[in-house]
Amino acid sequence: MSAVLKTVNLVKIYQDGAIPVPAVRGVDLQVEPGEFVAIMGPSGSGKSTLVHMLGGLDARTSGEIWLDGKRVDTLSESAWALLRRKKVGFVFQFFNLVANMTVGDNVELPALLAGVSPKVARERRESLLGALDLTDRADAAPAQLSGGEQQRVALARALANQPSLLLADEPTGNLDSRNTRDVLRLLGKVHKEGQSIVMVTHDARVAALADRVVSLFDGEVVDDGRIARRRRGTAGEVIDLR
Amino acid sequence: MRLHLLALLAKEPAHGYELKQALEQTFGSAYPSPNIGQVYVTLGRLEKDGLVRAVDVEQSNRPNKKVYYLTAKGRDHLTTWVDEPTEGPRVRDEFFMKLVLAPLTGIADRMALINRQRRHYLSLMSDLNDLLNRTSPSDRVAMLLIEGAMLHLQADLDWLERCQEDLA
Numbered sequence: 001m002s003a004v005l006k007t008v009n010l011v012k013i014y015q016d017g018a019i020p021v022p023a024v025r026g027v028d029l030q031v032e033p034g035e036f037v038a039i040m041g042p043s044g045s046g047k048s049t050l051v052h053m054l055g056g057l058d059a060r061t062s063g064e065i066w067l068d069g070k071r072v073d074t075l076s077e078s079a080w081a082l083l084r085r086k087k088v089g090f091v092f093q094f095f096n097l098v099a100n101m102t103v104g105d106n107v108e109l110p111a112l113l114a115g116v117s118p119k120v121a122r123e124r125r126e127s128l129l130g131a132l133d134l135t136d137r138a139d140a141a142p143a144q145l146s147g148g149e150q151q152r153v154a155l156a157r158a159l160a161n162q163p164s165l166l167l168a169d170e171p172t173g174n175l176d177s178r179n180t181r182d183v184l185r186l187l188g189k190v191h192k193e194g195q196s197i198v199m200v201t202h203d204a205r206v207a208a209l210a211d212r213v214v215s216l217f218d219g220e221v222v223d224d225g226r227i228a229r230r231r232r233g234t235a236g237e238v239i240d241l242r
Numbered sequence: 243m244r245l246h247l248l249a250l251l252a253k254e255p256a257h258g259y260e261l262k263q264a265l266e267q268t269f270g271s272a273y274p275s276p277n278i279g280q281v282y283v284t285l286g287r288l289e290k291d292g293l294v295r296a297v298d299v300e301q302s303n304r305p306n307k308k309v310y311y312l313t314a315k316g317r318d319h320l321t322t323w324v325d326e327p328t329e330g331p332r333v334r335d336e337f338f339m340k341l342v343l344a345p346l347t348g349i350a351d352r353m354a355l356i357n358r359q360r361r362h363y364l365s366l367m368s369d370l371n372d373l374l375n376r377t378s379p380s381d382r383v384a385m386l387l388i389e390g391a392m393l394h395l396q397a398d399l400d401w402l403e404r405c406q407e408d409l410a
């Protein structure tokens with residue numbers, strides 16, 4: 001089985017200012033099919049830059065990106081757009097919903113664009129909105145939603161295509177604990193069904209769902225390893241109440 | 243367990259087994275089920291300290307059972323406990339000591355310590371996630387306790403990140 005994602009010595013240097021900013025400095029990353037990888041690290045460590053490159057939203061400076069065994073860092077913008085429709089779901093740090101479309105249509109559109117039948121696209125829309133407790137917001141415009149609700153719509157939209165890879169940048173950044181629970185449940189469910197996920201997060205509850213955690217620091221990977229699972233008794237045994 | 247038992251006895255007199263049951267009912271799965279021997283040992287000490295007193299109640303066909311009740315001194319003790327502010331949780335300092343002293347020992351560098359600790363916290367969080375999923379939402383006390391533990395763990399992770407930024 002080949003990796004769903006692979007990068008080789010991936011580098012990004014922003015050159016738009018007076019001095020070049022090296023944001024990602026030689027990242028080698030491999031994600032196997034069905035794997036859930038959490039990306040953590042301090043602010044400014046290059047997390048958003050990395051996932052933007054992985055989703056073709058930002059051009060790399062040097063290095064290679066491979067998706068499903070195909071080299072993609074050399075693709076044109078239009079070829080990327082096509083690929084994203086079929087293979088990659090993206091949740092942005094600052095959502096990015098289509099403003100003049102309803103919430104429901106925002107979720108349904110990607111599947112239609114990818115050529116799924118209208119009936120199937122509608123079914124996925126209903127089930128995703130239901131899972132994220134958004135069914136009664138389906139006809140609202142994104143601007144009428146709270147930050148947390150928009151965040152959940154963005155997640156539903158990214159999953160609508162059943163992409164080979166879900167890329168997400170702080171998808172729970174704007175959520176209170178109840179809404180985070182809905183998102184956690186959905187992520188746990190799609191992961192169990194085999195969804196590959198690469199997710200930037202500061203939220204330990206989200207990161208703890210992952211199989212692996214990759215830590216960035218100053219644009220470099222400083223740690224990459226599995227999260228051990230133990231499964232122990234009741235709250236009283238795990239938490240010391242005195 | 244001393245003060246927990248005093249609090250239960252403030253409501254009504256009870257014998258040892260009733261107290262054990264009341265603890266289980268109040269805390270649900272948030273409390274490690276107390277062993278009955280421990281309840282009796284604690285009651286014995288409370289009695290010796292004059293905080294509770296016991297009366298023998300006759301039972302037909304069975305040995306007498308001891309019913310415990312709160313004394314005035316016991317009630318004062320309990321009131322003081324409830325009224326005074328509770329110490330906040332101490333910053334968990336053992337890891338911090340390791341982190342600060344590590345370069346002196348030459349055994350491990352700070353980055354390695356931080357990375358290992360991060361994975362450890364995430365593994366604990368993963369336990370708590372599982373626990374939350376296995377806990378019935380009607381077990382409100384246990385749910386709140388787990389959420390509290392999660393928030394503490396999140397703070398520990400955020401602090402770890404600060405340590406990484408400043409020390410590593």
Ligand SMILES: Nc1ncnc2c1ncn2[C@@H]1O[C@H](COP(=O)(O)OP(=O)(O)OP(=O)(O)O)[C@@H](O)[C@H]1O
Nearest residue numbers: 014016017021023042043044045046047048049050
């Ligand atoms: N468009 C840009 N032009 C110039 N520099 C940029 C640009 N975008 C990001 N940077 C810089 O690149 C570095 C990495 O930024 P990035 O947004 O990837 O960090 P991050 O890890 O996602 O942080 P946060 O946790 O705050 O979202 C930072 O120093 C940032 O200032």
Ligand SMILES: [Mg+2]
Nearest residue numbers: 047048049093
């Ligand atoms: Mg970012």
